[in-house]
Amino acid sequence: MNLTLKIWRQTDAVDKGKIHTYEVAGISQDMSFLEMLDVLNEQLNELGEEPIAFDSDCREGICGMCSLMINGEPHGPEVTTTCQLHMRSFNDGDTITIEPWRSGAFPVVKDLVVDRSAFDRIIQSGGYISANTGSAPEANSVPVPRDNAVRAFNVATCIGCGACVAACPNGSASLFLGAKITHLGELPQGQPERWSRVVDMTAQHDYEGFGGCTNIGECAAACPKEIPLDVISQLNRDLRTAMKHGH
Amino acid sequence: MTDMPDTTLTSDHSHDEPSAGAYDDASGYYTLGEPIADTKAPAGDIADRWQTRKFEARLVNPANRRKLSIIIVGTGLAGGAAAATLGEAGYNVKSFCYQDSPRRAHSIAAQGGINAAKNYKEDGDSTHRLFYDTVKGGDYRSRESNVYRLAEVSTNIIDQCVAQGVPFAREYGGLLDNRSFGGVQVSRTFYARGQTGQQLLIGAYQAMERQVKLGTVTEYTRHEMLEVIVADGQARGIIARDMVTGAIETHLADVVVLASGGYGNVFYLSTNAMGSNVTAAWRAHRKGAYMANPCYTQIHPTCIPVSGDHQSKLTLMSESLRNDGRIWVPKKAEDCAKDPRDIPEEDRDYYLERIYPSFGNLVPRDIASRQAKNMCDEGRGVGPMVGDFRRGVYLDFKDAIARLGKDAIEEKYDNLLDMYERITGENPYEVPMRIYPAVHYVMGGLWVDYDLQSSIKGLFVTGEANFSDHGANRLGASALMQGLADGYFVLPHTIRDYLSDGPFEEIGEDHPAVTEARADVEARIEKFLSINGSRSVDSFHRELGHIMWEYCGMERTAEGLRKAIDMIRELKREFWSDLKVLGTADSLNQSLEKAGRVADFIELGELMCIDALNRRESCGGHFRGESQTEDGEALRHDDEFAYVAAWEWGGDAASNDMGTPILHKEDLVYTAIEMKQRSYK
16 A cells, blocks of 8 residues: 655754655555554665654564554554554555654654653652562462452553553543552552552652643543553542541 | 473484584584583582572672672563662662663563462472473473572562562462463463563562662663673673763673573564664673573464564464464465365364374474474465465364354453454454464573673673573473573572672773773774665664574574575675665664664674584474484484583674684583483374
8 A cells, every 4th residue: 555654753852843744655454553664764764864763662562662643643543552553454545644642741852752751750759569579478378359469460551651641631641650559559568558659659740740630531542451541530549548648 | 391201312212313423514613612611509419509509609798788889781570670689689780771661671572471389289390390391391401500490489489579569360269370381281380361571570670660769770771782891801881872862871880780681683583572682692792701502592383474574573472372273284285375264174284283193282382383384395384475485374263162162262362362363454263363483582692600690700691691591492481480580589699799809999981991892882883874885774684584594493404504604694794885874873863773783683693503503413492404303303412412502702802703603512411300302292
């Protein structure tokens, strides 16, 4: 198939940036979206124009590195990551607009690459259970009810890609934050730090410049791992409880 | 793999086949150096060695730890776990990764599970059995002391991960669940659905981020190590490039740890991440670290086949699918283009069930892979033509769906079958899946002693980047175990023995070892940008991958390997004269990053071929056409090859001339286990 691509190009963080238009031909529907961009980059290299920078690593939907806004939707039209999106989701002759994640808290590094280190700092502020190596009790000494274990797992599948932020009109990272709060809060091991964790992580979230949640739900719709919206309710509930207890 | 009928290799068996001693296939390609041996593992009963070593390893007083600095390259299970643990102990840790966050290291993609000898099922598991299975699975080419220790600490890993909040699968009573894996007869695999690697890595990542907040660990993301600094015989730091600004940075420390993963991407197409590379390990190799058994590659049988020349990466389908799927190809080559549903039962060849009636579809990875290749080579492959033939075999769920119902299959494998449909556009409930082997893991890596120290003093190597635990073939669910064993429980003990002599005399940025390393890095970058030829980095990488896959893949022959070496040498000349890298060095430049990695892959590829050429025996994932039984099965030559091949760089460190590599042999001595020939018929 032949496609017209409108792609955001920006040389570095301070450059203003703009959309460039490219044509690609002979794209197979079996290609992944990123392989289609590989083809374009080979063309550009041939022509002497610097290839387009974009992030990707595992290309199997689990590392969370790929991060493209495709026709205004994070990761494009399917519920999956950009790397698992295939060209059979598009038609011959389509025009596709490709931009980086849009959020003030994720500044553009170059072209389609953004800086998501804010997520690491949110985890640093409390997204863990303090258990030094060697200090752990025997694994089966603390049973975890299966339902809690399943819910913890389901939300722990968050890949930290940032699609939730890119989708949110307020640029909120509440889905990301709620997923971690819920994961650790569902487990007995996570209880000792539960209340300080939610307060500290929320403070860091706000400090990084992410917006507040206004229950729009775009985040959960865009999430490639289908993290449910109710983790934000859990986040709010835990935060309220923590504050009531004077944290 | 434990219920195989074992036959001890008797002495007259080797008389049936020409002994490998009659050949020196790699003659002229290498120089024989002095033998080497591991001197760190204590003598005595294998079950006591680790306890003895831990006790004998000298201690560092907590107040002194903060005066000691450690560089760790890589943030996967081995690197992330080590950074967290050493940070908790109070050392100053600097952690480096090329990704934008430590959480993205490729350990995250591991699916199936992690082994541990907990014996929760009371089914006869024990440390000794896990040790035994691992050595045997590795076809008796691993070092027994290291493997025993791995089995010994496996149970601690599970305790640690549960305490961190890793959401392993549980039974209704709230206790941990296990499943079987890779043909072993006990249930010892802990798992978190099909995302075990992700959950373990996030556990290590969170522990490490906690230390970042506490100030013991400093993380450097989007940084790539380009050189190791070896000053006065000791590894004392690295040269790294800030991939965003292009700045070349010097980082100095008392000790350097490489946890930089495997080099499967030398094949271009593999299940590794796009960025996975050998550069950290290879730069260390060029500075004196031995590379051990580089030809040992694991080719996983159940991956989604290549669909065309555009392909950038291959995707694994968990080997658990072989429990219920039946593997077949058409009996007649003319049926290969037909809709498989129109091929009647009598025209199908369920070749694994035919050749290996007792193991059938559940033969180990190396065998399943090689037979799939044989079928395709015979012209009975299926799926689209890629190049001049079809590369795929069917994995069919029809019988399982008829027997168990579609719902049961859906429940067991739904996420995998979904992923398959997303990538191929075909519904595996209706049309048989197509699979083909793909490069997945490398057992080879930098040589280390029992302390995980390389042949460069002060340079430690952990996880997939080292060579020690898996021999010639890795069992399923053992890579995660090894990464975390090294990072949480082994390295922190062995590194303290080395650090107890520190802090070492401070070296400045003007030390000749530093200025030379920096100058080398800068010159290389300058060179990449100035060749200004006509070919992209990817085109070279792809070509290298074709050569490696064709001649150093699932079956290797002396003739093919010699041809490959010539082709690689020619490719290298072309690379350094016709490469085209656009852009500048002082900003994010992904082509420039790739150029450095591909340059190192090309040199590694040559060494892999030389190693494969030298090893005229078949063992585990290394199959030499010249060394097979009458039935076409792998034939080891323990009399000649029961050694680790540790290669020393024989070239000039500063130039592109590889010279002649020097082979040091480390004899493998088994005191706790008897060597046997594997059989699966």
